[in-house]
Amino acid sequence: MIVSKWLNRKNVFGLLAAILFYAVIQGSILTDILPPFYKLNLILICIYIILATSLNLINGITGQFSIGHAGFMAIGAYLSAIITAKLHGPLALGLLVGALVAAAVGFLVGLPTLRLKGDYLAIATLGVGEVVRIVFLNTEYVGGAAGFTLSSKINWSWSFWLMVLSVVIMHNLINSTHGRACISVRENEIAAEAMGINTTKYKVLAFTFGAFFAGLAGGIYANYMYIIQPMTFSFLKSFDILVMVVLGGLGSLTGSIFGAIFMTVISALLASFPEWRMVITALLLVVMMVFRPTGLMGTKEFSLNFLRKKGERNAA
């Protein structure tokens, strides 16, 4: 009976589209049609989708401006890499432990810092992200500034399905009474409290979930890239993720997905002119803020509903 509720038209369509996309790419990888450069960027897109949607959960849905996401990514990356490369544990265990530790740190950091608002919270999270990076930078066990190498265990299947799973989990969370509680904090904190919402609880909940998925993305990244170094997780990485979320529209899950794809493709196109990448990113942001300050999607979600007739749409 529950299965029939899961398999409504929209979900079946989404699942079929995901399977089809996966199969086409997987087929072209197996038959060696797909150049490695494309494969690399497809996997990066999956990683950045997880990062952008999880940051959106904190910044867009709950309205708490965090810019330390690379720190949680670093925790997931290092922890999972230690488990898979140094302790020779299974990949799934590494990814899970990395994400859980990132979530635990997110929870501990979130409790005190989420009392801060606006700029103050942004500065505190920026600091946390840098502290994490500098701790790894000064830890001999993980190679200090040089980092350490590991064998690449992540393939297209892992990164794609983990991305789909993360997005589904975040979508389900947002579209529930608990997600609405998070949104009410963004909309009007005083009114949310007065309506019986424990605002601290939901800020910390969003922060912890966000950190969990950032840790997962970090684990996928580390186990794909052969090498991890502290410099990868500098505050510039946090800004890259933030730009994706802002471009897509703070508060829109599909917007964050667009933002992640868009920015990764831009980076790939400009791969041979790395110095232009930052210029283009900055220009894009300026243009966006002038012409569409709410981002591409605003807080709305992309849907195929507009293809239906009006009557049908209201019924659905």
Add this chain to the structure above:
Amino acid sequence: MLLNIENLSKSFGGLKAVSNLNIEIREGELIGLIGPNGAGKTTVFNLLTGVYDPTEGKMLFQGKDVSGLKPYQVTHRGMARTFQNIRLFGDLSVIDNVKIAFHQHAKYSTLSAILRMPGYFSGEEEMEQKALELLQVFHLQGKAREIAKNLPYGEQRRLEIARALAAKPKLLLLDEPAAGMNPQETHELMELIRWIREHFQITILLIEHDMSLVMGVCERIYVLDYGIIIAHGNPAEIKSNPKVIEAYLGEEVI
């Protein structure tokens, strides 16, 4: 006794906003709290709902002290309020505004939402149903999917009351519900407030400086001036009380 405020005081630095306040409210009553601008009426609401902590005194709600609780905890105990300057979740739909107030009575967990377990579907269906019923009562069911900030002013006021009722309070606190309304709208609001009390079997404490509204609906009235209760009684007594006349109109010059 539903609410018992004993010797409540609140100071902001040297300013005594409320001093030695004593208010008693029995179950089912409709009580007015009036006073000129700046008399401390909203401060009393903010003390009751946990926005401020009292400097002195006790507030017993259903026999239990509620001072020092956080606003959401006060709401869980059974008090819900509206705001003088409307505070809706402006960018959300009308029905989502109401659903958020149902949240404390939600019957499924975060895990159940993520895994889309049966509890999620039945819980959401129940919330949707109850929210629509409540909106129907306030003649807003046709606008359930509209964005709250796009509603006309009067409907925003009604939605705010609907949202407060969705929290299922025993005591409803209305902060200047007639602010910005014309006499016709104020009259309709009086009818609505009476009707809410009958229909929801609820106790209401009303802040207002529009005398006609308060005199029309309240059974007992407390008059606050400079943070002190200067009079207390039924509308007829209040109307003829010289202290009240003085507070509102100024002293007679002989």
